Amino acid sequence: MPVLSVIVPSYHASAYLSRCLDSIIGQTLKDLEIIVVSDGPAADFAICRRYAEKDERVKFLKGRETGVGGARNVGLDAASGTYIAFVDADDWIEPNTFEESLSYFSNPDIDMVLFDTVVSNDLGYNSRHGEEYYLSLKYNGVCRVEKDVVLRTNVSVWNKIFKSDIIKEHQIRFPENMQYEDFPFFYQYAVCSRYFYYLNSKFYHYFRHPSSAMVRTYNHDFSCIKDHICGCVFLYEKLKAACLLEKPETKALYFDVLRNYVRIALSYVRPEDKTEMLQYALCAPVFPADDEFQVLRKEIERLLKKPQKEKRIYLFGCLPLLRLVFFRNKYKVYLFNFIPFLRILKKDLDFTRGF
Known part of the structure; x- marks a missing residue:
């Protein structure tokens, strides 16, 4: 049984997958298994098979087309390691990431080890939108798991190492077919934990690209x-x-x-x-x-x-005549700004008929 299972979900990541897998295979910690769960396409499958044939520690599994969360769940079901780590297919890690991080589990009270992150893209380092601050660690060393500590810890799973026993005992899983699948998993795990260890070393390289959930959120x-x-x-x-x-x-x-x-x-x-x-x-x-x-x-x-919008109509540009207040499902019209004059439900309006 390996010390560590590293789960890599992959989908349309052929441009980056080799870099990711090379960084895991090249770890100073050798006692690990690498579980790549891919939903395709064929180019991704080909890379996965090539690495599985080259290194017996690499296992290639086909996903269920249930998103990143579903792919990680498939990996969890197949994992046999004492500890669990996640690396996204377009990211990469420093060579000593796992060996150094796992050493802190020598304290049996530690239930999770977290390490720091570098934000990158095709143009090089990029701290736009404040990702670097959000992903940075707010603590150092051993911290008791309390509400304020948990709330100030970023919820991404890929800069953390988890205990497999806790995941299995409490049946902790990711939601499937949705974005932001990390935070439900993180909070499930956190409430079952005693102490975290915060390691302020920038081990994880997070690759930000236009289709990421964070960027899509910023784009509304x-x-x-x-x-x-x-x-x-x-x-x-x-x-x-x-x-x-x-x-x-x-x-x-x-x-x-x-x-x-x-x-x-x-x-x-x-x-x-x-x-x-x-x-x-x-x-x-x-x-x-x-x-x-x-x-x-x-x-x-x-x-x-609450009113969503308000518009005022003035007579001769200065005398208040009408005040139109727009609510979720109705409009209210006030005469001289304060006298209720008319109420119209949106369902009663038919703009196709004209006036």
């Missing part, structure tokens, strides 16, 4: 942003099924995670899509019956009721 991609809420649904269901929400500290962490991801979704979505995002968040099964969660739910309801 609605389907990608919506997955912040989908991830919360998955996390809630997993924590609830494991009865972990019965613990006050876990419930408090989940509350902050839910609130933060709703805020993130609302901050990046386009103004014209904000109502739809609020409705989606309100209908999602993510709210336990506890009072604090109902307060958050009522806050979302309040945002839905």
Whole structure:
């Protein structure tokens, strides 16, 4: 049984996959298995087969076409190592990454080791959009797992090493067919952990490209942003099924995670899509019956009721005549700015008929 299983999900990564696999094969730690799970296309398959034939430590598995999360789950099912690491197919790592990181597990209380990240792209180093700060470690050395520590730790799984026993015992898995699959996995693992070790060495090279989830979010991609809420649904269901929400500290962490991801979704979505995002968040099964969660739910309801836009019409350019207030599903017209004059439901409007 190898000390470490390294899981590499691959999809349309033929331009980068060899660089990634070479960096893992070239590790100073030799006692490892490399599980490459690919959804294709043929060029990716060919690279995977070539490496599997060249090095017996490389295992090539075909994915189920269920996204990065699904590919990682396939890898987890096949992994036999004492520890688990993830490397994305377009990224690469420094030669001593795993040997040095694993040494900190000599302390049996350590349940996760984290290392630092360099952000790169085809043009070289790029810290645009603040990725470097987000991905950087905020702590150094041993830290007890507490809510504030967990919330200040980036959720990416590829700059961390996990214990296989914890993953198996608590049936920790990734959501499938969605973006931002890392954070539900990370928080599932965190609530089952005692101590993290933060290693401030820039071992991981994260390759940022235009199709990444982070860039798509900055570009206001609605389907990608919506997955912040989908991830919360998955996390809630997993924590609830494991009865972990019965613990006050876990419930408090989940509350902050839910609130933060709703805020993130609302901050990046386009103004014209904000109502739809609020409705989606309100209908999602993510709210336990506890009072604090109902307060958050009522806050979302309040945002839905807020005016979305307002327009004023003046007579002779100075005398207030009409004030038009646009809500989610209706318009209100006020005479002289304050006298209610007309209310129109959007469903009653038919702009195809003219006026």
